[in-house]
Amino acid sequence: MMSAPASGAGERGEPGRTRPGALRPAALAIRVAWVASVAILLALGVWQVERRAWKLDLIDRVERRAHAEPVPAPGPAAWPAINRSDDEYRRVTISGRFLNDRETLVQAVTVAGPGYWVVTPLQTADGTMLVNRGFVPAERREPATRTAGNPDGAVTISGLLRISEPGGGFLRHNDPAGNRWYSRDVAAIAVARGLSGVAPFFVDADARPNPGGFPVGGLTVIAFPNNHLVYALTWFTLALMLAGAGLQRLRRPRRDAGASAAQDTEWDHRQQDMRS
Template sequence: MPLLKTRPSLAMKISAGLSLIILLGLGSWQVDRLFLKKDLIEMRQAQAQMPPIAVPTDTVLDPDMAFRAAYAEGRYLNDQEKYLMARTRRGNVGFQLITPLEQEDGRIILVNRGWVPQDYREPETRPDSLIEGPVRVSGVLRLPSEKHWAQPENDAIRNQWFYVDVNHMAEDTGADLASPYYLELDDTPIPGGLPIGGQAKVELPNNHLEYAITWYSLALTLIVMFVLYHRRPSSDDEKDAQA
């Protein structure tokens, strides 16, 4: 005797339908994220590979300039180092060192020189990093960052910075800003090996395809389970078959 389908309850239909909509929505969202991330990576790569320009001064902040290859000249104000806290590298905790670069007119460009292990926070532990005299440094332009809801407030008194607020940092330095951008240095070796440059994330992880496949696979699994479940014989059908 052929097996008859079990009639699904209204609650089960609604639950399965809502779950399917959510899973398909999450999969489609990840597909959108996939292409957005791809475009972002390509934009950063293109900007970083362009011929470097001098860090723009006396200009309005342009978001399209993010990660543009650039250089700056000046003199480090080593006594005004700023520590960008809670930065990791290869699983090790440390900070990123931001040092004002003084221009001829006395204004400054903020320079993120790279990552330093926590044990080398005190300048005397890394004397080679205290470069004196005129320098020319290169890297990529970065935009000031805004405070994330989970980040602590910057603490200038304790020299603990958790996001790059160029205006606050310049105020703490006691100098005027020459540029609304800051420069994040490349991995050009420096004496003593610290700080370690090249921390700008031009390459970003793009796992959204895997996430999309996961959500779509769960949606397909839900459909298969729904169909198989409702192709089972009902209890009445089983009794009739046994009779």
């Protein structure tokens, strides 16, 4: 009695062929990683869109503060609540007397060239506030070269409230002992100059001319980088490219499987013809 011919992969001498429609663990892991990567890229794109909305709102708020009518600078009771998000670049006025003998020169690069910010304590009725009176070139570094611009009596200053810049500048740290300053670090300057009761912020003086022409105020640069749209488009483009590449790769095995199924059908037909 003849046995029926074996069917399937063994008949064609192809042991170990994966059952049609089944995914090997490695292939499944690749698909999971692909889907996760596309999802992450899309999430990064959405995050950048949200960041852009936040940045545009911040720019709008700062612009409104900087161009509003000036208000009296916050007093000591409000100092603990001062923060960058709500208060920086607010237009304020302060009145008092400059302590010219305790000024600090902070290295600066401005549209007028390299030089120094002249940061001078202003003694007020409520305490002391540091005022960035403006820019002087290197040849005006010494106070004796700009005596006309150092008033002795009571003054009223209008300018922008700024948050302290602790530490120093890019790759350079403040050196109080050597009197080398690269940022307007309120706390460190206060300690170095023996000041107490100092506000945790400083004020950038406006462009009102000083006697003798120096320091030059009103050089505050208000600029916020806003590249979030570019970043969002980059992430979305990468997600689209990765999704397209993955879908193309997924369609290829289907075409291969279709060709293999056609070959299997043809083989079966030949086997049936041989038995008939």
